[in-house]
Amino acid sequence: MSSNLQGRKVLFITANIGIERDELLKPMQALKDQGASVTHASVEGGEAETWLNDSEKDVTVQSDTQLKGLSAADYDLLVIPGGTVNADNLRQDKDAQRLVQEFRDAGKTVAAICHGPWLLIDAGVVPGKVLTSYASVRLDLANAGADWVDAEVKVCPGQDWTLITSRTPDDIPAFNEAISQALRAA
16 A cells, blocks of 8 residues: 555545445545545435446445535545536535635645536636536536536646546546645645
């Protein structure tokens, strides 16, 4: 196990249902394997249900805490997994929106995959950013003022904060590498 991310703290946020399994568990494990401290917070706390391919119920995982009361000040990076049902529920949560805004305001990195960028739209942080997502989210992002590209991973650094996005579970290796690089640089 490499410990090059020792001391780095990563927050994963989800709803309690419909989380695309690999978009939550694979990045979490990759970061843990590199020595990062990982916290999974869900809207309600407690059990969170993962799905496969947005349609098949899979494993239930235990989130570490609920979103309410969390602060970006306690973490180095925020990750938003996809899954259509997860993302649609999460985007409506005021605590999730607040956390995205806090990470942006603190100049920290936010990473989102698949349908995860829906939360970025509702948090009001995409205007002027270049990002990718699941293809069906493209028009939503464009309507919110973002520029969309078809790429396995897009890192959009800015003077104020950095945004990392990917399209699908197939892009997880590139997504994980971009997150690791951002944490090393933090």
